[in-house]
Amino acid sequence: MPESKSQQCPAPELAVVVPTYNEADNVAEIVRRVAAALDGIDWELIFVDDDSADQTWRLARDIAAKDRRVRVLQRVGRRGLSSACIEGMLATAAPYIAVIDGDLQHDETRLPLMLSTLKGENLDIVVGSRYVAGGGVGDWDARRQSMSRFAGALGRLLIKVDLQDPMSGFFMLKAGLLQSCVRGLSGVGYKILLDIFASCPQPPSFKEVPYEFRLRTAGASKLDKAVLWEYLLMVMQKFLGPWIPIRFIAFSLIGGLGVFVHLAVLWALHREGGASFLVGQSAATLVAMTSNFFLNNILTYRDMRLRGRDLLWGWVSFVLACSVGALANVGIATYLYQADSSWVLSAVAGILVGAVWNYAVTAVYTWRKPKPG
Ligand code: GDD
Protein backbone atom coordinates (compact mmCIF):
# COMPACT_ATOMS: atom_id res chain seq x y z
CA MET A 1 0.00 0.00 0.00
CA PRO A 2 1.44 3.42 -0.89
CA GLU A 3 2.45 5.41 2.12
CA SER A 4 1.06 8.93 2.16
CA LYS A 5 3.34 10.40 4.81
CA SER A 6 6.40 11.83 3.13
CA GLN A 7 8.67 11.48 6.14
CA GLN A 8 8.44 7.78 6.55
CA CYS A 9 12.15 7.23 5.98
CA PRO A 10 14.42 10.20 6.66
CA ALA A 11 17.96 10.47 5.41
CA PRO A 12 20.59 8.69 7.49
CA GLU A 13 22.60 10.59 10.05
CA LEU A 14 25.97 9.85 8.45
CA ALA A 15 27.02 9.53 4.83
CA VAL A 16 30.34 7.86 4.06
CA VAL A 17 31.73 8.94 0.70
CA VAL A 18 34.17 6.47 -0.86
CA PRO A 19 36.05 7.62 -3.99
CA THR A 20 37.20 4.69 -6.09
CA TYR A 21 39.23 4.17 -9.20
CA ASN A 22 40.06 0.56 -10.06
CA GLU A 23 39.33 -0.81 -6.61
CA ALA A 24 37.35 -3.90 -7.66
CA ASP A 25 39.13 -6.08 -5.11
CA ASN A 26 38.32 -3.73 -2.26
CA VAL A 27 34.68 -2.66 -2.63
CA ALA A 28 33.01 -5.63 -0.91
CA GLU A 29 35.45 -5.49 1.98
CA ILE A 30 35.09 -1.75 2.57
CA VAL A 31 31.31 -2.09 2.76
CA ARG A 32 31.63 -4.97 5.18
CA ARG A 33 34.09 -3.10 7.39
CA VAL A 34 32.19 0.20 7.37
CA ALA A 35 28.95 -1.64 8.22
CA ALA A 36 30.67 -3.42 11.12
CA ALA A 37 32.25 -0.22 12.40
CA LEU A 38 29.01 1.77 12.20
CA ASP A 39 26.80 -0.79 13.90
CA GLY A 40 24.08 1.13 15.75
CA ILE A 41 24.53 4.29 13.65
CA ASP A 42 22.16 5.24 10.82
CA TRP A 43 24.47 5.53 7.81
CA GLU A 44 24.73 5.32 4.04
CA LEU A 45 27.78 4.72 1.87
CA ILE A 46 28.26 6.42 -1.48
CA PHE A 47 30.82 5.08 -3.93
CA VAL A 48 32.01 7.68 -6.40
CA ASP A 49 33.64 5.74 -9.21
CA ASP A 50 35.16 7.31 -12.32
CA ASP A 51 33.99 4.56 -14.65
CA SER A 52 36.89 2.28 -13.66
CA ALA A 53 38.17 -0.08 -16.34
CA ASP A 54 38.07 -2.94 -13.81
CA GLN A 55 34.33 -2.33 -13.41
CA THR A 56 34.46 -1.29 -9.77
CA TRP A 57 31.18 0.52 -10.47
CA ARG A 58 29.47 -2.72 -11.47
CA LEU A 59 30.52 -4.55 -8.32
CA ALA A 60 29.53 -1.56 -6.22
CA ARG A 61 26.13 -1.45 -7.89
CA ASP A 62 25.65 -5.19 -7.35
CA ILE A 63 26.15 -4.57 -3.65
CA ALA A 64 23.84 -1.55 -3.75
CA ALA A 65 21.16 -3.65 -5.43
CA LYS A 66 20.99 -5.81 -2.31
CA ASP A 67 21.62 -3.11 0.29
CA ARG A 68 19.91 0.25 -0.01
CA ARG A 69 22.37 1.81 2.43
CA VAL A 70 24.90 1.60 -0.41
CA ARG A 71 24.71 3.93 -3.42
CA VAL A 72 26.83 4.44 -6.52
CA LEU A 73 27.73 7.63 -8.34
CA GLN A 74 29.34 6.57 -11.61
CA ARG A 75 31.09 9.43 -13.39
CA VAL A 76 31.72 8.86 -17.06
CA GLY A 77 34.54 10.57 -18.96
CA ARG A 78 35.88 12.31 -15.86
CA ARG A 79 38.76 11.80 -13.47
CA GLY A 80 39.90 13.29 -10.21
CA LEU A 81 39.91 12.45 -6.53
CA SER A 82 38.93 15.91 -5.25
CA SER A 83 36.04 16.39 -7.59
CA ALA A 84 34.84 12.85 -6.86
CA CYS A 85 34.78 13.61 -3.12
CA ILE A 86 32.96 16.89 -3.67
CA GLU A 87 30.26 15.34 -5.84
CA GLY A 88 29.82 12.43 -3.46
CA MET A 89 29.41 14.80 -0.53
CA LEU A 90 26.85 16.80 -2.47
CA ALA A 91 24.84 13.68 -3.27
CA THR A 92 23.51 13.18 0.25
CA ALA A 93 21.06 14.79 2.64
CA ALA A 94 22.82 13.43 5.72
CA PRO A 95 23.87 16.12 8.23
CA TYR A 96 27.28 14.48 8.79
CA ILE A 97 29.52 13.41 5.93
CA ALA A 98 32.72 11.39 6.00
CA VAL A 99 35.24 10.79 3.22
CA ILE A 100 37.38 7.67 3.32
CA ASP A 101 39.62 5.97 0.74
CA GLY A 102 38.24 2.86 -0.89
CA ASP A 103 41.47 0.86 -0.64
CA LEU A 104 41.23 0.01 3.10
CA GLN A 105 44.26 2.17 3.95
CA HIS A 106 42.23 4.43 6.24
CA ASP A 107 40.98 3.14 9.58
CA GLU A 108 37.21 2.88 9.37
CA THR A 109 36.98 1.87 13.04
CA ARG A 110 37.70 5.54 13.80
CA LEU A 111 34.42 6.67 12.26
CA PRO A 112 32.24 6.37 15.40
CA LEU A 113 34.79 8.38 17.42
CA MET A 114 34.95 10.99 14.66
CA LEU A 115 31.15 11.27 14.69
CA SER A 116 30.85 11.55 18.45
CA THR A 117 33.64 14.14 18.54
CA LEU A 118 32.04 16.16 15.76
CA LYS A 119 28.68 16.14 17.51
CA GLY A 120 29.81 16.21 21.13
CA GLU A 121 32.25 19.08 20.72
CA ASN A 122 30.12 20.87 18.15
CA LEU A 123 32.93 21.13 15.59
CA ASP A 124 32.79 21.82 11.85
CA ILE A 125 35.17 19.05 10.88
CA VAL A 126 37.16 16.17 12.36
CA VAL A 127 40.28 15.06 10.53
CA GLY A 128 41.79 11.58 10.60
CA SER A 129 45.46 12.37 11.17
CA ARG A 130 48.65 10.40 10.70
CA TYR A 131 50.72 13.06 12.40
CA VAL A 132 49.23 13.46 15.87
CA ALA A 133 50.13 11.22 18.81
CA GLY A 134 48.74 7.76 18.21
CA GLY A 135 48.74 8.10 14.41
CA GLY A 136 51.28 6.86 11.91
CA VAL A 137 52.15 6.04 8.36
CA GLY A 138 52.92 2.36 8.77
CA ASP A 139 55.75 1.09 6.60
CA TRP A 140 56.18 4.00 4.25
CA ASP A 141 59.68 4.32 2.85
CA ALA A 142 61.72 7.39 3.79
CA ARG A 143 61.10 9.07 0.43
CA ARG A 144 57.36 8.86 0.62
CA GLN A 145 57.45 10.01 4.23
CA SER A 146 59.51 13.10 3.51
CA MET A 147 57.41 13.88 0.44
CA SER A 148 54.29 13.74 2.55
CA ARG A 149 55.81 15.89 5.28
CA PHE A 150 57.07 18.44 2.77
CA ALA A 151 53.65 18.67 1.18
CA GLY A 152 52.10 19.03 4.61
CA ALA A 153 54.45 21.86 5.58
CA LEU A 154 53.66 23.69 2.33
CA GLY A 155 49.98 23.16 2.99
CA ARG A 156 50.20 24.66 6.45
CA LEU A 157 51.83 27.72 4.89
CA LEU A 158 48.79 28.09 2.70
CA ILE A 159 46.02 27.73 5.22
CA LYS A 160 47.70 29.21 8.30
CA VAL A 161 45.89 26.73 10.50
CA ASP A 162 47.61 24.40 12.91
CA LEU A 163 46.52 21.25 11.14
CA GLN A 164 49.09 18.47 11.41
CA ASP A 165 47.84 16.43 8.46
CA PRO A 166 46.43 18.83 5.86
CA MET A 167 46.92 16.21 3.13
CA SER A 168 44.66 13.69 4.82
CA GLY A 169 41.97 12.19 2.64
CA PHE A 170 40.12 10.88 5.71
CA PHE A 171 37.76 13.28 7.50
CA MET A 172 34.20 13.93 8.63
CA LEU A 173 32.38 17.25 8.41
CA LYS A 174 29.04 18.90 8.94
CA ALA A 175 27.01 19.38 5.79
CA GLY A 176 26.79 23.09 6.64
CA LEU A 177 30.56 23.49 6.34
CA LEU A 178 30.51 21.98 2.88
CA GLN A 179 27.73 24.34 1.81
CA SER A 180 29.66 27.36 3.10
CA CYS A 181 32.73 26.63 0.98
CA VAL A 182 31.62 24.46 -1.93
CA ARG A 183 31.57 27.26 -4.49
CA GLY A 184 35.13 28.23 -3.66
CA LEU A 185 36.63 24.76 -4.00
CA SER A 186 39.08 24.25 -6.84
CA GLY A 187 38.23 20.55 -7.13
CA VAL A 188 41.56 19.90 -8.86
CA GLY A 189 43.97 17.17 -7.81
CA TYR A 190 44.16 15.29 -4.52
CA LYS A 191 44.16 17.83 -1.76
CA ILE A 192 40.47 18.07 -1.02
CA LEU A 193 40.89 18.75 2.71
CA LEU A 194 43.32 21.60 2.09
CA ASP A 195 40.93 22.94 -0.49
CA ILE A 196 38.12 22.97 2.10
CA PHE A 197 40.23 24.73 4.71
CA ALA A 198 41.52 27.27 2.18
CA SER A 199 38.06 28.04 0.82
CA CYS A 200 36.09 28.56 4.05
CA PRO A 201 34.86 32.07 4.72
CA GLN A 202 35.74 31.57 8.41
CA PRO A 203 38.35 29.19 9.78
CA PRO A 204 36.45 25.99 10.59
CA SER A 205 36.54 24.57 14.10
CA PHE A 206 38.29 21.23 13.94
CA LYS A 207 40.01 18.45 15.79
CA GLU A 208 42.40 15.74 14.62
CA VAL A 209 41.81 12.13 15.52
CA PRO A 210 44.84 9.86 15.16
CA TYR A 211 44.83 6.82 12.93
CA GLU A 212 47.44 4.48 11.52
CA PHE A 213 47.70 4.54 7.73
CA ARG A 214 47.54 0.91 6.57
CA LEU A 215 49.40 -0.85 3.80
CA ARG A 216 47.53 -1.40 0.60
CA THR A 217 46.82 -5.10 0.05
CA ALA A 218 44.89 -5.05 -3.24
CA GLY A 219 45.00 -2.78 -6.27
CA ALA A 220 47.53 -0.01 -6.91
CA SER A 221 47.96 3.60 -5.80
CA LYS A 222 46.92 6.29 -8.26
CA LEU A 223 49.03 8.91 -6.53
CA ASP A 224 52.19 9.22 -8.61
CA LYS A 225 55.10 11.63 -8.62
CA ALA A 226 53.18 14.09 -10.75
CA VAL A 227 50.85 14.69 -7.81
CA LEU A 228 53.60 16.57 -5.99
CA TRP A 229 54.20 18.73 -9.04
CA GLU A 230 50.49 19.43 -9.34
CA TYR A 231 50.49 20.39 -5.70
CA LEU A 232 53.46 22.77 -6.08
CA LEU A 233 51.66 24.48 -8.92
CA MET A 234 48.55 24.84 -6.79
CA VAL A 235 50.59 26.48 -4.03
CA MET A 236 52.25 28.87 -6.51
CA GLN A 237 48.85 29.69 -7.92
CA LYS A 238 47.65 30.69 -4.44
CA PHE A 239 50.60 33.07 -4.11
CA LEU A 240 50.61 34.47 -7.63
CA GLY A 241 46.88 35.04 -7.78
CA PRO A 242 43.99 33.56 -9.69
CA TRP A 243 44.44 35.66 -12.85
CA ILE A 244 47.55 33.74 -13.92
CA PRO A 245 46.51 30.40 -15.41
CA ILE A 246 48.05 27.45 -13.64
CA ARG A 247 49.20 25.99 -16.95
CA PHE A 248 51.08 29.18 -17.75
CA ILE A 249 52.98 28.88 -14.49
CA ALA A 250 53.94 25.30 -15.37
CA PHE A 251 54.81 26.30 -18.94
CA SER A 252 57.08 29.11 -17.73
CA LEU A 253 58.85 26.92 -15.18
CA ILE A 254 59.59 24.38 -17.88
CA GLY A 255 60.68 27.17 -20.21
CA GLY A 256 63.14 28.32 -17.55
CA LEU A 257 64.52 24.81 -17.32
CA GLY A 258 64.86 24.84 -21.13
CA VAL A 259 67.39 27.66 -20.85
CA PHE A 260 69.67 25.37 -18.88
CA VAL A 261 69.18 22.54 -21.35
CA HIS A 262 70.06 24.95 -24.15
CA LEU A 263 73.21 26.18 -22.45
CA ALA A 264 74.33 22.64 -21.62
CA VAL A 265 73.98 21.47 -25.24
CA LEU A 266 75.66 24.59 -26.57
CA TRP A 267 78.51 24.13 -24.14
CA ALA A 268 78.93 20.47 -25.08
CA LEU A 269 78.88 21.03 -28.83
CA HIS A 270 80.58 24.40 -29.19
CA ARG A 271 82.96 24.67 -26.26
CA GLU A 272 83.85 21.04 -25.85
CA GLY A 273 82.97 19.48 -29.20
CA GLY A 274 84.48 22.14 -31.44
CA ALA A 275 81.30 22.77 -33.44
CA SER A 276 80.76 26.28 -34.77
CA PHE A 277 78.59 28.62 -32.69
CA LEU A 278 75.87 28.59 -35.34
CA VAL A 279 75.66 24.80 -35.38
CA GLY A 280 75.83 24.61 -31.60
CA GLN A 281 73.20 27.28 -31.12
CA SER A 282 70.84 25.71 -33.67
CA ALA A 283 71.18 22.23 -32.20
CA ALA A 284 70.77 23.59 -28.67
CA THR A 285 67.59 25.41 -29.69
CA LEU A 286 66.10 22.28 -31.19
CA VAL A 287 67.04 20.08 -28.24
CA ALA A 288 65.67 22.60 -25.72
CA MET A 289 62.43 22.95 -27.68
CA THR A 290 62.07 19.19 -27.87
CA SER A 291 62.69 18.65 -24.18
CA ASN A 292 60.28 21.48 -23.37
CA PHE A 293 57.69 19.86 -25.59
CA PHE A 294 57.93 16.51 -23.84
CA LEU A 295 57.98 18.03 -20.36
CA ASN A 296 54.93 20.14 -21.13
CA ASN A 297 53.20 17.13 -22.59
CA ILE A 298 53.75 15.16 -19.39
CA LEU A 299 53.44 17.90 -16.78
CA THR A 300 51.50 20.88 -18.08
CA TYR A 301 49.04 18.97 -20.22
CA ARG A 302 48.83 15.72 -18.27
CA ASP A 303 45.10 15.56 -18.68
CA MET A 304 45.28 15.90 -22.48
CA ARG A 305 48.59 14.19 -23.08
CA LEU A 306 49.45 13.47 -26.71
CA ARG A 307 50.48 9.96 -27.66
CA GLY A 308 51.46 8.01 -30.77
CA ARG A 309 50.98 9.90 -34.02
CA ASP A 310 49.53 12.92 -32.24
CA LEU A 311 52.86 13.22 -30.47
CA LEU A 312 54.71 13.80 -33.75
CA TRP A 313 52.30 16.46 -34.96
CA GLY A 314 52.28 18.02 -31.55
CA TRP A 315 56.05 18.31 -31.65
CA VAL A 316 56.01 19.87 -35.13
CA SER A 317 53.42 22.48 -34.15
CA PHE A 318 55.28 23.17 -30.90
CA VAL A 319 58.58 23.77 -32.68
CA LEU A 320 56.92 26.00 -35.28
CA ALA A 321 55.08 28.04 -32.64
CA CYS A 322 58.18 28.43 -30.49
CA SER A 323 60.30 29.47 -33.47
CA VAL A 324 57.93 32.32 -34.14
CA GLY A 325 57.97 33.07 -30.42
CA ALA A 326 61.75 33.22 -30.48
CA LEU A 327 61.66 35.67 -33.38
CA ALA A 328 59.16 37.85 -31.53
CA ASN A 329 61.34 37.66 -28.44
CA VAL A 330 64.49 38.75 -30.25
CA GLY A 331 62.63 41.38 -32.29
CA ILE A 332 61.05 43.07 -29.32
CA ALA A 333 64.16 42.89 -27.17
CA THR A 334 66.27 44.42 -29.94
CA TYR A 335 63.73 47.14 -30.58
CA LEU A 336 63.57 48.10 -26.90
CA TYR A 337 67.33 47.95 -26.56
CA GLN A 338 67.83 50.26 -29.53
CA ALA A 339 65.20 52.57 -28.06
CA ASP A 340 67.59 53.01 -25.13
CA SER A 341 66.17 50.66 -22.53
CA SER A 342 68.55 48.77 -20.29
CA TRP A 343 69.70 45.43 -21.67
CA VAL A 344 68.10 43.52 -18.78
CA LEU A 345 64.73 45.19 -19.22
CA SER A 346 64.83 44.63 -23.00
CA ALA A 347 65.72 40.98 -22.56
CA VAL A 348 63.02 40.36 -19.94
CA ALA A 349 60.36 42.06 -22.05
CA GLY A 350 61.40 39.94 -25.03
CA ILE A 351 61.31 36.76 -22.98
CA LEU A 352 57.90 37.62 -21.54
CA VAL A 353 56.35 38.32 -24.92
CA GLY A 354 57.91 35.14 -26.33
CA ALA A 355 56.65 33.07 -23.40
CA VAL A 356 53.10 34.38 -23.60
CA TRP A 357 53.09 33.84 -27.35
CA ASN A 358 54.42 30.29 -27.08
CA TYR A 359 51.97 29.47 -24.34
CA ALA A 360 48.94 30.93 -26.10
CA VAL A 361 49.67 29.41 -29.49
CA THR A 362 50.60 25.93 -28.28
CA ALA A 363 47.59 25.89 -25.96
CA VAL A 364 45.40 26.27 -29.04
CA TYR A 365 47.30 24.31 -31.70
CA THR A 366 49.40 21.71 -29.91
CA TRP A 367 47.21 20.52 -27.04
CA ARG A 368 43.82 21.25 -28.41
CA LYS A 369 41.63 18.23 -27.89
CA PRO A 370 40.65 17.55 -24.29
CA LYS A 371 40.66 13.79 -23.84
CA PRO A 372 38.91 12.31 -20.85
CA GLY A 373 40.48 9.46 -18.95
N1 GDD B 1 36.74 8.55 -8.20
C1 GDD B 1 38.08 8.60 -8.16
N2 GDD B 1 38.73 9.26 -9.18
N3 GDD B 1 38.75 8.01 -7.17
C2 GDD B 1 40.10 8.07 -7.17
C3 GDD B 1 40.84 8.74 -8.18
C4 GDD B 1 40.09 9.35 -9.24
O1 GDD B 1 40.64 9.95 -10.15
N4 GDD B 1 42.16 8.62 -7.90
C5 GDD B 1 42.24 7.91 -6.76
N5 GDD B 1 41.01 7.57 -6.33
C6 GDD B 1 40.64 6.80 -5.13
C7 GDD B 1 41.37 5.47 -5.01
O2 GDD B 1 40.68 4.43 -5.65
C8 GDD B 1 41.41 5.29 -3.51
O3 GDD B 1 40.21 4.76 -3.02
C9 GDD B 1 41.57 6.72 -2.99
O4 GDD B 1 41.04 7.56 -4.01
C10 GDD B 1 43.02 7.10 -2.67
O5 GDD B 1 43.81 6.89 -3.83
P1 GDD B 1 45.23 6.18 -3.74
O6 GDD B 1 45.74 6.11 -5.13
O7 GDD B 1 45.15 4.94 -2.95
O8 GDD B 1 46.03 7.28 -2.95
P2 GDD B 1 47.20 7.11 -1.89
O9 GDD B 1 46.92 6.00 -0.94
O10 GDD B 1 48.49 7.07 -2.60
O11 GDD B 1 47.06 8.54 -1.16
C11 GDD B 1 46.69 8.71 0.16
O12 GDD B 1 47.40 9.78 0.72
C12 GDD B 1 47.05 11.05 0.23
C13 GDD B 1 47.88 12.09 0.90
O13 GDD B 1 49.10 11.63 1.35
C14 GDD B 1 45.19 8.93 0.27
O14 GDD B 1 44.84 8.80 1.63
C15 GDD B 1 44.73 10.28 -0.18
O15 GDD B 1 43.35 10.47 0.17
C16 GDD B 1 45.58 11.33 0.46
O16 GDD B 1 45.23 12.60 -0.05
Ligand code: MN
Ligand atom coordinates in the same frame (compact mmCIF):
# COMPACT_ATOMS: atom_id res chain seq x y z
MN1 MN C 1 45.75 4.42 -1.08
